[in-house]
Amino acid sequence: MRIENVNLNDNIQRALDEMGFEEGTQIQKEAIPVILEGKDIIGQSNTGTGKTAAFGIPILEKIDIDIRFPQALVLLPTRELAVQVANEFRKIGKYMDGVKTVTVYGGADIRDQIKKLKAGAQIIVGTPGRVIDLIDRRVIKLGELKITVLDEADEMLKMGFREDIELILSKVDHTTQTLLFSATIPKDMTKLIKKFQNNPVNISVLREGITAKEVKQSYFLVKHSDKIEALTRIIETYTPKLTLVFCNTKRAVDELYDTLTVKGYNCDKIHGDIKQSQRIDTLNRFNNGLVDILIATDVAARGLDIKEVEAVINFEVPIKEDYYVHRIGRTGRAGREGSSFTLASAKEIKKIENIEKYTKKSIRKRSVPTVDKVNEVKQDKFIRGIVDVIEKGDLGENRELAVKLIEKGYDIETLIAAMIKKLVKFDKSDDRDLNDLIPERRKSLRKGQRNLGRTVRFHVSVGKNQGIRPGDILGAVAGECNIPGTDIGEIEVLKNYSFFNVAEEHRDRIVNGMQGSQIKGKDVIVELSKEKKSKKSREKYYDNDKKNNRKKQFRKK
Structure with a gap:
């Protein structure tokens, strides 16, 4: 990575080169020099613009490896984001001996986190509640703190962490550099800015459209129980060469993989419980076309090297709008056109609306293909394949086999029909109309009220x-x-x-x-x-x- 007027540490530069960074993104170009100067910033940028590296690189530049106490504290709303950001720090600081990053969050064994912190850590990445707990236990000591980062700040405020953030910031009894990154700046945030930041520099890198123009986005309204049948019809109708299917949980990935495998689809899966070596092997097979369908959790949407995906299918609507952006960002790359399909039940329609607001783009509602349509596509594909083989010629020994079949006394039409039956599987077992007719807009609800169903x-x-x-x-x-x-x-x-x-x-x-x-x-x-x-x-x-x-x-x- 090369940024004008910035000379990066050789060890950081080496890691960035290995990670494939060639030129900094806009937020990185604007934020890194300002952060290195020691100024507070308010960084507004969309997901996927490289903001983690925008604050991670200068923080690593500022770390004193001889001091084994926290020098940087990064606060995030969820454990998943905390793990992701911490991993980015470790990648960028791969060749910086003596720099240690520890992740802290609730829902995990606090004793293990305490043990890691006591061993010495310069960078702490965590959720507000667990950070407060560790400060109160005197495990996290802030005497050497230089930089505090509030990442996804608007999300933290939405989730009710404002008082926790204020409490953490108020426990620092000396002047520090405060970096705030947020897609939006709500009123509650302006109070934090005035109270805890010193003449911050505003850096705004917001795009009008967050999702790629090359991706054709659509969704299907179906009952949850019909999603697997709908998924297979979509795959059979649109026949993408490489398809990435997303689920929200590891369990859902496992169940869908088992079901599609039984149905005869050439698929594989990746999620957090699968060993890294196996995941790399699976990705290589998928990228080389040895696997047609890859089923994954959101781990596959962030940071993994997946190339030339023709279609992304959201078997489940993602739980966060930015997850949707990352998912469909795996297709439509390098100017190529891609497609994204989302299967939404009636309960998930509100999430579709939220995604549309977030991306500032409408998502086209489409009808699930009928069985007749699926079979029509299969017929056309089969005929094209046969014609292609004929035009290429070189039928050789196959002609001899054809003669033997004709000698059996059957007419040509019967022979061809039998071969088609042997080679092509047409389906009439479930010819229901899968399109759900449940009203999409619940107008009877009060403004802002969420219909949760059961x-x-x-x-x-x-x-x-x-x-x-x-x-x-x-x-x-x-x-x-x-x-x-x-x-x-x-x-x-x-x-x-x-x-x-x-x-x-x-x-x-x-x-x-x-x-x-x-x-x-x-x-x-x-x-x-x-x-x-x-x-x-x-x-x-x-x-x-x-x-x-x-x-x-x-x-x-």
């Missing part, structure tokens, strides 16, 4: 007396479980307990994701609610439940 109710073991607000619960659950805040419904905070409703599809994710978690640095128990009573009855029920547990413990003693 919901489940959770109980949280902290409330007003522990300083908890609805935004704290929203931020913690959305961040720890990686689900959109719009899928969390009513949040009720009582004296010592709280409740929240959430779309039923996220039930298991919350049960698992919130185990051993914290909200505002406090250990919490999040479990399915036992009772659905009035506010007073619920408070009394859980208070009595707590007292009974204490009595049981006393009797044991």
Whole structure:
């Protein structure tokens, strides 16, 4: 990477060369020199513009490897983003001996994180709640801190982390450089800027259209139970050479891979639980055309070398708008035209609308191809293939076999029909119309209200007396479980307990994701609610439940 008037450390330059960086992006060209000068910045840029490297490179330039205490702190809204950003730091700092980056976030064993921090780390990347907890435990010490980064700042505010961010920044008792990166600058953020930044330089690199012009985007409205049938019809109709299919979870990837394999499709899969060596082998096979369909989680959309994909299919609508941008960005590259197809159930239509607002582009609604259409495409493809073979000639021994078949006494039409039946599989088993007719716009809803469909109710073991607000619960659950805040419904905070409703599809994710978690640095128990009573009855029920547990413990003693 070459940036005007900037001479990068040889070790950083070496790593960037290996990563394939040739010329800096606009945000990198404008931000890196300013950050190296020690100035605060407000960086506005879209996802995928290289902003991680825009602050990662100058931070690594400023690190003193002889000091084993935190010199840079990067705050992000979710653990996935924290892991991603930390990995970018490690790649850029690959040849900088003595520089250590540690990732901290809730939902993981805090003892392991404490052990890594005590071993010495100059760069900490984490979520606000876990950072506060580690500061309170005196594990993260801020005496040597030089730079604080608020990445995806608008997302952190949406998820209710404003007070946590203010608390962290207020614990730094000396002047530091503060870098803020955000796609938008809401009112709450201007207060943070005025309070914690010193004459920041504004750098805005926003594009009108976030998604590639070369990508034809469309979606299909189908019932969730019909998605696999719809997916196979789309693949058979549009017959892309290389297809990348995205799911939101590892489990969904595994299940879809098993189903498509049984159906005879040449596919493979990658996600976080698959070993790195195996993932690289799978990607090489896909890039070389040995695999037609690659099924993946969002790990494949960020930073992996996937080339010449003709179509991206979102089997599930991504949980965040920027994930959608990264997904479809795998096709339509280098001026080539690509296609993206998204399968959306009625419950996911709101997400489609949010993506359209985010990308400032409409997504065309299309109809799922009928079985007759699929079979028509197969026929045309088969005929073209036969004609192509005839025109190329060189049939050789095949003519001799043809003569032997004719000698059996069957007419030519019967012989050809039998060969077609042997070679081509036409499907009439499921000729239903898969297009869902559920209304796409729920006009009966109040402005801003989200129709969650079927919901489940959770109980949280902290409330007003522990300083908890609805935004704290929203931020913690959305961040720890990686689900959109719009899928969390009513949040009720009582004296010592709280409740929240959430779309039923996220039930298991919350049960698992919130185990051993914290909200505002406090250990919490999040479990399915036992009772659905009035506010007073619920408070009394859980208070009595707590007292009974204490009595049981006393009797044991």
